Amino acid sequence: MCGIAGWVDHSGLGPDARAVAEKINDEQTHRGPDGSGVWLADHAVLAHRRLSVLDIEHGAQPMLLHDPATNEARLALSYNGELYNYRELRAELASRGHRFRTTGDTEVVLAAWAEWGAGAVERFNGIFAFAVWDEPAQTLWLVRDHLGVKPLHYHHDGGRLIFGSEAKSILAHPEVRTEIDADGLRQLVLPLLKFPGANPYRGIAEVLPGQVLEFSRRGVRTTRYWDIATLVSRPAEPDDLAGAVARLRELLHDTVTRQTIADVPLGTFLSGGLDSSAVTAIAGGLPDRRGVSSFSVDFSDAAGSPDSRSAQDRRFAREAADHIGSRHTNVVLDATRLADSAVRDATVRARDLPNGFGDLDMSLLLLCQEARRHVTVALSGEAADEILGGYLWFHEPTAVAADTFPWMADGPAHGYLHQRVLSTIDPDLRQRLRLDEYLADEYATALGRLDLDPALDPAERRHRETVYLAVSYFLTMLLDRNDRLSMANGLEVRVPFCDHRIVEHVVTLSRHVHNAGGREKGVLRDAVADQLPPGVLNRKKSPYPTSPDPEYSRRLVEHLTRVLHDPPAGLxxxxxAPLLDPARITEAARSHGLVSNFEGEVILNFASWLRQYSPQLTD
Known part of the structure; x- marks a missing residue:
């Protein structure tokens, strides 16, 4: 995994191009601590930060493909990701006459592009975001993986296009201003959604999952090579539970096997839930991964509650680790470390935005930090709940019937979190932004992308809609969170359930198959039934844990008091106003609900962001 950046300017780069390229490249040093490179042509510059995972001694980037007749650079590649089928592609390309100097996947991507052009991406299995510059054609391509696991941002202003893995690299370009307009504010104050292709910073957008963007003198053109809306709209598969289970089991084993290929230490995240335990069990059962390293997050608990979510996770993670035989590390975070304002600042900086959920994000950042001391690559169970209907809001009646994104319904399925979000916003700002209307329009637009069979049973139709919404608007938020907080520590996180073959298999299965045996994700439980202990196999979905320690809340109040006595501009x-009254912050920071201390956390996140980025707010 790495960081990529650069730009194309058809009027010329200017004399300071290398210095600017090095500046924006350095903004992503955390993504690639093992090396850096910059390549310039007359109208294009590509930059790269490298985290070495395959072919550690070689594979420096940007990587060039030369014209054999003239020895001039024909293609230049800056690549972030892992191609899990690169060995098969390498063999096929070698049979077509390509010769390779390295043993990693980067050169395979470059050769595949030379052989098949943009059509190469339809052959790729992996997680990736990359830029290809075609010097003879004077054309740049930006490409993002099927589910959008790896980020890719761009800024287009006429004849120039600037790109980067993270917004911070684009904002470091002298021609880009740090501004937030009305649309950006709407995205910031609606943190439970990640709007497809959008970014809160004015003028910055994201390449969509499964999209290829082409930039030439003719302008920008985009195409989708893979689209979840198209998949969800396919005719339903006949109910064949045995066949669905067998195919899911086959795909999971193949996917995890591919994703454990690395020339560096590899482990897994193991919470004790079904998804992470399944991934760890499969990885730990591979001949060369016996005793795989696993990691879980835990919290000190001054109250000593045996029923807290973290305490439950601790028990189930240990049960799973003992059964699987993994070398398990339980990362225990105390209130002092978790509440450190420097950790919050690092979390906000990693995400470039205040969007987030306080200690849930900070604990993940610190978990990744600790895991990175032992491994360079970690496998995660992310995405299983979205593609298989694992969340409560797939089933709870209020959420299912709501005429909005189900996790934002006015009900208990997501802890009334959306309502808590809205309660923090200044009423005048909420009215000016017309948030309710904006949200309703986005929801209608989202469902309008589907072309479902009108003969579908209403319950089945709603299930399909919810799968689509979960993958397109909820999972993308979680994938971005995972990427940013892991890569801030130079840790590569791989997500087997995001293998596009698995997604293609399960999203057209009926809700009855998804919920086989009357259990959420029943088809997955059946697929891994022989690999997990009964307690873990039958465990109900548990949310990501939050700190149960009252000391954390006390320290949060202290931090809020300091911030609100001298708030940054814009807060x-x-x-x-009531939330910003220091006399009432104890109530705002109280521990309750799905996300503890939420009201206090969101204020502190915004205060950190405003102080670090000094954005111009223009609603």
Whole structure:
């Protein structure tokens, strides 16, 4: 995994191009601590930060493909990702006359592009975001993987296009201003959604999952090579539970096997839930991964509650690790470390935005930090709930019937979190932004992308809609969170359930198959039934844990008090006045609900962001 950046300017790069390229490249040093490179042509510059995972001694980037007749650079590649089928592609390309100097996947991507052009991406299995510059054609291509696991941002202003793995690299370009307009504010104050292709910073967009963007003198053109809406709209598969289980089991084993290929230490995240335990069990059962390293997050608990979510996770993670035989590390975070303002600043900086959920994000950042001391690559169980209907809001009646994104319904399925979000926003700002209307329009637009069979049973139709919404608007938020907080520590996280073959298999299965045996994700439980202990196999979905320690809440109040006595510019324009009254912050920071301390956390996140980025807010 790496960081990529650069730009194309058809009027010429200018004399300071290398210095600017090095500046924006350095903004992503955390993504690639093992090396850096910059390549310039007359109208294009590509930059790269490298985290070495395959072919550690070679594979420096940007990587060039030369014209054999003239020895001039024909193609230049800056690549972030892992191609899990690169060995098969390498063999096929070698049979077509390509010769390779390295043993990693980067050169395979470059050769595949030379052989098949943009059509190469339809042959790729992996997680990736890359830029290809075609010097003879004077054309740049930006490409993102099927599910959008790896980020890719761009800024287009006429004859110039600037790109980067993270927004911070684009914002470091002298021609880009750090501005947030009305649309950006709407995205910021609706943190439970990640709007496809959008970014809160004015003028910055994201390449969509499964998209190829082409930039030439004719302008920008985009095409989709893979689209979840198209998949969800396919005719339903006949109910064949045995066949669905067998195929899912086959795909999971093949996917995890591919994703454990690395020339560096590899482990897994193991919470004790079904998804992470399944991934760890499969990885730990591979001949060369016996005793795989696994990691879980835990919290000190001054109250000593045996029923807290973290305590439950601790028990189930240990049960799974003992059964699987993994070398398990339980990363225990105390209130002092978790509440450190420097950790919050690092979390906000990693995400480039205040969007997030306080200690849930900070604990993941610290978990990745600790895991990185032992491994360079970690496998995660992310995405199983979205593609298989594992969340409560797939089933809870209020959420299912709601005429909005189900996890934002006014009900208990997601802890009334959306309502808590809205309660923090200044009423005048909420009215000016017309948030309710904006959200309703986005929801209608989302469902309008589907072309479902009108003969579908209503319950089945709603299930399909929810799968689509979960993958397109909820999973993308979680994948971005995972990538940013892991790569901030130079840790590569791989997500087997995001293998596009698995997604293609399961999203057209009926809800009855998804919920086989009357259990959420029943088809997955059946697929791994012989690999997990009964307690873990039958465990109900549990949310990501939050700190149960009252000391954390006390320290949060202290931090809020300091911030609100001298708030950064813009904070009082965003939040409701009562929440910014230091005399009432104890109530705002109280521990309750799905995300503890949420009201206090969101204020502190915004304060950190406003102080670090000094954005111009123009609603």
């Amino acid at each position: 009082r324009d965003i939040f409701a």
